[in-house]
Amino acid sequence: MIFLYIGLPLAVSAVLPLVGKASKRVLPDILANAALAGLLVYAATGARALLAQGPIVQQVRWLGEAVNIRIALDGFSLFMLMAIQLVSLCVGLYSINYMEHYGAKANYYALLLVMVAGMNGLVLSQDLFSVYIFLEVAAVASYALVAYGLGAEELEASFKYLMLSVVASAAVLTAIAILYGMTGALGFDGVAAGLRLLEANTVTGIAAALFLMGFGLKAALIPFHAWLPDAHPSAPAPISAILSGLLIKVSGVYAIARIFYHVLGLTPALSQILMWLGAVSIVVAAFLALGQSDMKRMLAYSSISQVGYVVLGIGIGTPLGVAGGLFHLLNHALAKGLLFLTSGSVQQATGTRNLDEMGGLAKRMPWTAGTNLIGALSISGVPPLGGFWSKLIIIIALIQSGEAALAVIAVLASVLTLWYYLIMQRKAFFGKLAERWVKVKEAPFWMTAASVLLALLVIGVGLWFATVFSTWIQPAADSLAKGF
Amino acid sequence: MTFQIILLVAMLAASAFAILAKDLLKAAVALAVSSLILGIIFFRMGAPYAGVFEISVVAGLITVLFMLTIALTKQGDDVRESKTVKIIFPLFFIVFALIDLFVMRGILARIPALEGAAEAGTFGEVLWKERSFDLIGQLAVILAGVLSVLALFRKRDRHDHE
Numbered sequence: 234m235i236f237l238y239i240g241l242p243l244a245v246s247a248v249l250p251l252v253g254k255a256s257k258r259v260l261p262d263i264l265a266n267a268a269l270a271g272l273l274v275y276a277a278t279g280a281r282a283l284l285a286q287g288p289i290v291q292q293v294r295w296l297g298e299a300v301n302i303r304i305a306l307d308g309f310s311l312f313m314l315m316a317i318q319l320v321s322l323c324v325g326l327y328s329i330n331y332m333e334h335y336g337a338k339a340n341y342y343a344l345l346l347v348m349v350a351g352m353n354g355l356v357l358s359q360d361l362f363s364v365y366i367f368l369e370v371a372a373v374a375s376y377a378l379v380a381y382g383l384g385a386e387e388l389e390a391s392f393k394y395l396m397l398s399v400v401a402s403a404a405v406l407t408a409i410a411i412l413y414g415m416t417g418a419l420g421f422d423g424v425a426a427g428l429r430l431l432e433a434n435t436v437t438g439i440a441a442a443l444f445l446m447g448f449g450l451k452a453a454l455i456p457f458h459a460w461l462p463d464a465h466p467s468a469p470a471p472i473s474a475i476l477s478g479l480l481i482k483v484s485g486v487y488a489i490a491r492i493f494y495h496v497l498g499l500t501p502a503l504s505q506i507l508m509w510l511g512a513v514s515i516v517v518a519a520f521l522a523l524g525q526s527d528m529k530r531m532l533a534y535s536s537i538s539q540v541g542y543v544v545l546g547i548g549i550g551t552p553l554g555v556a557g558g559l560f561h562l563l564n565h566a567l568a569k570g571l572l573f574l575t576s577g578s579v580q581q582a583t584g585t586r587n588l589d590e591m592g593g594l595a596k597r598m599p600w601t602a603g604t605n606l607i608g609a610l611s612i613s614g615v616p617p618l619g620g621f622w623s624k625l626i627i628i629i630a631l632i633q634s635g636e637a638a639l640a641v642i643a644v645l646a647s648v649l650t651l652w653y654y655l656i657m658q659r660k661a662f663f664g665k666l667a668e669r670w671v672k673v674k675e676a677p678f679w680m681t682a683a684s685v686l687l688a689l690l691v692i693g694v695g696l697w698f699a700t701v702f703s704t705w706i707q708p709a710a711d712s713l714a715k716g717f
Numbered sequence: 718m719t720f721q722i723i724l725l726v727a728m729l730a731a732s733a734f735a736i737l738a739k740d741l742l743k744a745a746v747a748l749a750v751s752s753l754i755l756g757i758i759f760f761r762m763g764a765p766y767a768g769v770f771e772i773s774v775v776a777g778l779i780t781v782l783f784m785l786t787i788a789l790t791k792q793g794d795d796v797r798e799s800k801t802v803k804i805i806f807p808l809f810f811i812v813f814a815l816i817d818l819f820v821m822r823g824i825l826a827r828i829p830a831l832e833g834a835a836e837a838g839t840f841g842e843v844l845w846k847e848r849s850f851d852l853i854g855q856l857a858v859i860l861a862g863v864l865s866v867l868a869l870f871r872k873r874d875r876h877d878h879e
Contacts, residue, residue, distance in 0.1 A: 239853065239857075243857055301846055301847055301849045301850070302853065304850070336871065337871045340868045341868065348861075351857060351861075362848075363851055363854060366851050373861040377864065377868050377869055415831065417830070431830075436829070
């Protein structure tokens with residue numbers, strides 16, 4: 234029953250505000266996290282067994298009658314579902330302590346669950362218009378979550394995000410309208426079949442450009458990135474983690490990959506455009522990250538840079554490249570989720586995000602410092618952590634397909650990544666403990682627990698990368714490469 | 718055809734006025750006029766349902782909401798807009814018009830289309846039976862909207878501003 238991925242979070246989010254009236258903290262905490270945990274367990278166990286016979290298309294039944302809700306699960310969507318549930322659960326656990334001082338926790342969880350339902354729906358739908366609708370579901374929830382702190386900075390960031398997101402939606406909708414006008418179909422396979430019959434390259438190219446602009450804005454690829462460095466740092470830390478770790482990938486990268494591989498078809502020209510968009514994002518955002526002194530802003534620029542790697546990998550178009558891109562997507566989701574959580578712990582303990590004011594915090598917050606270091610090393614591509622393997626695979630795939638220049642860029646940018654993460658480590662955690670931080674305490678239990686859980690996952694993916702690769706990444710890459 | 722062009726030009730003029738007008742009330746009215754004309758265009762092009770929704774919801778309901786919001790906003794709260802809008806918008810407008818004239822016309826004429834299948838059933842059948850999954854998505858959007866309002870207009874006494 235894969236509809237559960239959409240139905241359960243929506244149902245729980247609908248009752249949460251009422252539950253919040255009865256119990257302000259405990260019940261919402263339990264209910265939301267239980268829902269997320271249930272979905273994770275289902276993704277890890279149940280859905281895999283279902284998928285063993287091949288891609289599933291499910292027709293939902295309601296009161297014994299078939300309703301026209303067709304959702305599909307294949308290797309790629311299952312992989313995305315797994316990543317979504319994994320990071321969401323850690324974020325949910327972290328929120329137990331972190332969201333305490335924001336108030337209205339039940340509402341917060343409800344919005345979080347709507348966002349999760351939106352992402353799940355997007356991943357499961359096999360119809361262009363449903364993709365658009367679920368894109369909006371996740372986006373509307375995320376606007377409110379970015380502004381959740383209600384400060385001037387948060388509201389401005391949220392408004393900027395909203396405005397650029399609307400442009401993205403308009404571009405996506407125009408592209409869908411063009412394709413629907415030509416083929417009279419909205420389903421992925423229907424549109425793809427229609428396009429094969431028509432051979433309308435110019436118009437398909439225009440639709441592709443509009444999709445690229447729309448989803449590129451959602452994925453915050455350079456030059457469409459202006460909203461992200463404001464929106465992601467302004468949100469509460471767990472929301473930053475889910476936005477950077479998941480949302481830009483689901484509503485940007487997943488949609489690009491799905492539509493370009495399964496609907497429009499990845500032409501060599503499109504492949505080149507994707508690779509160069511990725512490469513430019515990697516380099517420019519890495520340089521921008523270097524100059525930041527705001528911890529979360531540095532992480533936000535790093536997200537743009539790392540999404541560049543994912544797009545670069547997927548853009549290569551070879552099975553190995555796609556697998557590398559998807560593997561990096563998972564590694565980045567885990568590690569960046571972790572880094573935003575630890576940055577939240579630091580911000581809550583010290584009251585600042587300014588790296589120049591910190592120093593020596595490792596002595597007072599050993600767990601936070603340790604887990605932060607693990608996340609940073611993984612993203613920078615230090616062996617044996619996950620990020621190393623995925624970057625290695627992308628670089629090998631680039632060399633195999635004769636893109637040596639891009640491979641060199643990818644390697645050099647990786648050094649830049651290590652550089653700015655070391656700056657972060659040195660300024661925040663290493664060195665002498667400043668006088669004013671003597672009284673700083675380690676983050677509360679659930680915040681630390683969520684960070685440690687993610688850190689263990691980052692290490693686990695790195696150490697058992699062969700198993701992870703063959704059970705999750707390879708099936709995903711295969712189903713992406715061959716289509717429905 | 719001429720009538721259609723007159724309608725389109727009028728719609729564009731109303732939209733441009735909505736962006737350029739300083740008075741919010743005038744801008745809201747201009748927007749309503751623009752979507753009213755769009756509704757008429759929908760009717761004329763054989764999409765009566767889209768026309769009905771455009772006129773009743775966008776021209777009607779949303780305009781009422783805008784008016785109410787403007788009426789409820791206190792005086793002295795107005796934010797000064799930057800002057801660049803006055804320069805940038807016409808610039809964009811002219812560029813888009815030129816693209817439209819020279820590029821899009823040529824392309825639109827050449828958009829091929831498959832023989833469209835006959836409309837399957839009535840509007841209601843399409844909405845409820847064909848696009849059921851979208852309805853769930855729309856419910857979720859409404860839910861997200863309600864929750865956003867609840868969250869953003871909550872009492873913020875417990876939040877400590879760093």
